[in-house]
Amino acid sequence: MSVREQIIDLQKCLPAGVKLVAVSKMHPASAVEEAYAAGQRIFGESRPQELCAKYEALPKDIEWHMIGHLQTNKVRSIVPFVSLIHSVDSARLLEYIDREAARIGRVVDVLLEIFVAQEETKHGWEEAELTAYLQEGTWRSLKNVRFRGVMGIASLTDDRERICREFSRLHALFVSLREEFFGTDFDTLSMGMTSDWKLAVECGSNMVRIGSRIFGDRNY
Ligand SMILES: *Cc1c(COP(=O)(O)O)cnc(C)c1O
Numbered sequence: 001m002s003v004r005e006q007i008i009d010l011q012k013c014l015p016a017g018v019k020l021v022a023v024s025k026m027h028p029a030s031a032v033e034e035a036y037a038a039g040q041r042i043f044g045e046s047r048p049q050e051l052c053a054k055y056e057a058l059p060k061d062i063e064w065h066m067i068g069h070l071q072t073n074k075v076r077s078i079v080p081f082v083s084l085i086h087s088v089d090s091a092r093l094l095e096y097i098d099r100e101a102a103r104i105g106r107v108v109d110v111l112l113e114i115f116v117a118q119e120e121t122k123h124g125w126e127e128a129e130l131t132a133y134l135q136e137g138t139w140r141s142l143k144n145v146r147f148r149g150v151m152g153i154a155s156l157t158d159d160r161e162r163i164c165r166e167f168s169r170l171h172a173l174f175v176s177l178r179e180e181f182f183g184t185d186f187d188t189l190s191m192g193m194t195s196d197w198k199l200a201v202e203c204g205s206n207m208v209r210i211g212s213r214i215f216g217d218r219n220y
Helices: 003-013 029-037 048-057 072-078 091-103 127-136 160-182 197-202
Strands: 019-023 042-045 063-066 084-088 108-114 145-152 188-190 207-210
Touching: 003 019, 003 029, 029 048, 042 048, 048 063, 048 072, 072 091, 084 091, 084 145, 091 108, 091 145, 108 127, 108 160, 127 160, 145 160, 160 188, 160 197, 188 207, 197 207
Parallel strands: 019 042, 019 207, 042 063, 063 084, 084 108, 108 145, 145 188
Antiparallel strands: none
8 A cells, every 4th residue: 555545544444533643754755745645744753853854844734743762962953843742751851841842932742651561672661750750749840841641662572462451551550640640631642553553542542653554664
C-alpha cells in the first residue's frame, strides 16, 4: 500500500477518539507531504534537529510531536513550535521546558513517559520515582508546562500477554494520576506502535504512534 492508502486505512480502523501520530523519523519531507495530502496532520519525530528541519520545510498547520529522548540542551530549539512532547522523563527536563516556554510566553503540552518494558535501553520514569516527585509538589509551580497524560513503550517481544500487562499498567497509572494530581486536562494516553497498536487500543490507548507501517522501513 502507498503512504496515502496506509493513512486512509488506519484512519478507518482506529476507533473514534484515538488519534494517529504518523512517525516520520528518518523519512524525507516528501513522505510527510504524501501523508499530509491524505489528510494527516499530526507527525512525530524523535530527533530535535530533524524535527526542526521538517517544521521549517513543511506546512504550518502540521502538529509536530516530539516522541524521542530529549536532552536538555535541545529543548530551546523545539519549544517555539512543538505541539506535544511525549518523552518527558525527568524533573530536570520539566524544569528546562518550563523555563524555555516561559521565556517566549508559551505553555507547552507534555506527556510523562513511564518505563514499563523489560529492556534497559528504554527511557522513562519508574512509577515509584514519579509518584514521589509528584507528591513532593514542586511541579505545581511549573506554569508553562501543561501535563496532558502518559506515554509508554511496551517490550519488544512476541509475548502478547506481557505487552498487554505493560499497557494495562500504563492505563491504570494514567487513570490514577489524573484522579490524584491532574484532573481533566490530563486526557492523553500515548501507547501503541506498528507492531502493537491494536493491543494498545484494546488496553485504553487514545493516541497511537505509527511509523514503519505507514512509511516503510527506516534506514539507520
Ligand atoms: C520510532 C518510534 C515509533 C514508531 O515505531 P514503528 O514501529 O515504526 O511504528 C513510536 N514511538 C516511538 C517513541 C518511536 O521512537
